Amino acid sequence: MAAAVAYQRKRALVIGINRYHRNSLQCCINDAEDLKAALGRIEFDVLHGIDCNIGQFYELIDEFVSGIQLTDLTLVYFAGHGKQSDNENYLLPSDYDYDFRGSESDYIIKHAINVQYIMKKIEDKRCCITILIFDCCRKSVRDRNPGIQGLSAMHASSHTLIAFSCAPGKTALDETQNGRNSIFTGSLLDHIKKPNIHIEDTFMAVAREVQSITGGFQRPFRSADLTEKVYLVANKVPVQPQVEASKQVNTQSCAIGQDTQISWKLKGIEKPQVRWFFNDQPLSTNDCLRVAEADDGTSTLFIRQTELADQGVYTARAINVVDAAEVKITLFIICIKPVIKFDLNASLEAMAGEAMTLKIIANGAPKPDIIWMRNSGELTTNDRIQMTTSTFDDELYTLTVLNVQPQDEGEYSAKISNVGGSLQSNNTYAIVESPVFVAKPITQKVKQGEAALFKAQIDGYPTPQISWLLNGKQLTAEEGVQMQFDATIGQTKLSIQKVDLEQHAGSITCRLENSYGNEEETVQLIVLDAPIIITQLPKEQETVSGRDVTLKVIVQGSPPPPSAQWFFKDILLGPENALVDEAKNEY
Template sequence: MEAPKSVNDQSCVFGQDTQISWKFSGIEKPQVARSFDGQPLPTNNRFQVTETGDETSTLSILQAELADQGVYTARAINAVGEAEATTKLNIVCIKPVIKADLNAALQATKGETMTLNIAVSGIPKPDIVWMRDNDELTPNDRIQVTILTHDVDIYTLTILNMQPEDQGEYSAKISNIGGSLQSNKCKVTISKSPVFVVKPTIQKVKQGETALFKTQIDECPPPKISWLLNGKELITKEGIQVQFDDTTGQANLSISNVDLQQHAGSITCRLEKPYGYQEETFQLAVLAAPIIITELPKEQEIVSGQDVTLKVVVRGSPRPSAQWFFKDRPIGTNNASIDEANDEYQLLIKQATVTQSEGTYQVVLKNEVGEVQSIPCLLTVLEPVKLTRVKPTSNIIDLGEGKAFDITVDLVWG
């Protein structure tokens, strides 16, 4: 019995199919036993043996693996004798090659998803390790690594809900048994336009107490925050404190010992951006009990039949209501008015008379915080004087030289 060349070499690319064939000749058909590196040939679906009528024995290896590299032996035996043939199989690997690398820089948005892709070829399929700066990234629910297999494999890193701590230089280490290499570095920065997650709200604070405004901001990088009172920027000083936590985005404004004249009005929180700004405006209402700035006069005189206006200047917040009194009895509001621009409360007394108008006036001012009472004002109504001639009765008088002359009149008031 004759065998083919006793030893030969054969190569196969990793992952591809290959065949090893042996042909024996002899008078009697031999029985062929096969082995791998001195051990019986593995029995699995990847190893298939076929024999043809011309006494050719073929071993097919499907999707060759590195473990398949070695020496394959076929031994043929018949009644006359035996023969052996050996084939050395080499598995060829192709080292990784980057077909499409990372970009040098990427701008990601805070809270959204970032994706990095690398196209790589190599046999066997390369392994990949994603890096941020010098730290290896471990896949989890938020960090995902996927491979899309084509002629060139696409390796994808996906990070959900990007946060400021995800900034850094990203790269990939790629390797197989044929070799290894490293991708370009991609500098990832995180940004986000400012958003008020929690907006400041209207504050009602009693005079002398502390007003505290809170807001929460989502922006990356942290913005410059300004607080304004009635359009004028507030500066940190005694009584005014401004705080910002760039980790939580919490911004606070504290105004202690609030004063109606100094602090009431519009408060604005402004987030400054490279191109413009975003802001929210709300009100600070300082609650103050009424106080009288200008009192009623203690006494006032008016000629009968003329009009007179009693005035008192009062400040308070909310704006106080006024109740006027005449001789301790409340007066209707028909002739009462308010000059809001000057905080002046007025009572108009029309065509004053002694019987209806003369007496003591007072006003009580009240709001939800407190009340105040003015001093009483005594209004005196003056009646005009009337003269009635008694004598002489004639309008023409003859006077003698050196004689006395008398005129007699009656005085009547009113």
């Protein structure tokens, strides 16, 4: 093979446009996509655009040109509409929409891409080789030389080759021979991949084939200024696959439940095929096991949410026509015993009727499980007990008890465990409640000398202190009363054995009190007794005739106050002269 230009990178800008406001095309997108794939197979780095408007077109040009280096071979390909105006050639973007009003020469300058603009930007980068390929279906603008069609002739600058799908002043056919590509690009796809062919010979072969297919109607044209041969593809002697690594690692670790990946760069000429094995058995891919191949020969095995079963020896085996090479690595799955990062408090209080929440933050690998217990009995979820676990790296475990009741009091513990081990945290909870009457005492009516019994059912935690009061004064056992409290059912009793009207009648109050509040309830003790005259009428009373005289007795009796009738010589007197002072029991 003759001496050739030595370049280090091959880079291409490939653009195809079918969709135009007027005269859309049929094959240009296929042409661009297929050439992109073909160039990629011969190790080109390709920037690709389809149906670009003028802004997108300029952005692609700027992005492509900005990455050009001195040692690059650059290739630009365009498939779409092209026009000439004032001996300059233009590539039409998808939003080109000349409406035949005014001068198209003025319109095209602002709304199309000047080919000389592209060439100038690339020339300024001084790369070693430039190849420009234009497969355009073209017409001359309508207001300048309407009889001329096609693009103007262009002369290649130094180290440049320009290839047109048709001769200057002529048009290319918007037809397809293979049902997918234009005639020119279809032929180019067949020839561009052939090794050890000088680029001018490639386009010479394409020109012969296109002329033959079209019966000489379409004659591809090229202009070149090359001083050495340019080969896009060169034959390479096959080389046995090799592992590229600065330092070969034989082991790798991963915490259970985490994602991991194993990567090896395996290269050879020709490119080897890589297969993966696990413990010397072919590895089948699935949702948790995935293999990705990069263009540089790197093969990566992705393992999602590792399990203990994933521990073992992984082998990447590369095979080509020369031989095979393999590399092994042992993956260890690490289990981490649970660690509590935020523990339960030693002792907490919760108000009865409200919600109680216990929280623990712990981590481990795999993610620990938790069992909540009260007084060594396992708790399960129900309408009052809720359990949640977060999905963050540090796991937050929560137990919530709704509408706390005194029976929820006890020692709560959380047992946290995984395959690496377990631990337990204890916590004593005291349930507190301000005093409340579950059943209130009621007013009693008792006959003189009989027993009176007042009962109330109470609740509260800690257990409230209970006091009974008579007319605001606290009662004691020394006063002949009995007070009892049954803590199992929360019932308190006040018993007065022999009720006395003077001593016991009035207000009975039951008062409850603990450190979280107090409550009291007042009722009446009504003593039923026959009226008793405490102060009698005088046996005799003298007065002067014509003066008023007042007779008074003091009477005691159970409510309501006794009624009184007055008699004179056994004749009932009318009520008009009778007065009653209930406060003093005077009649």
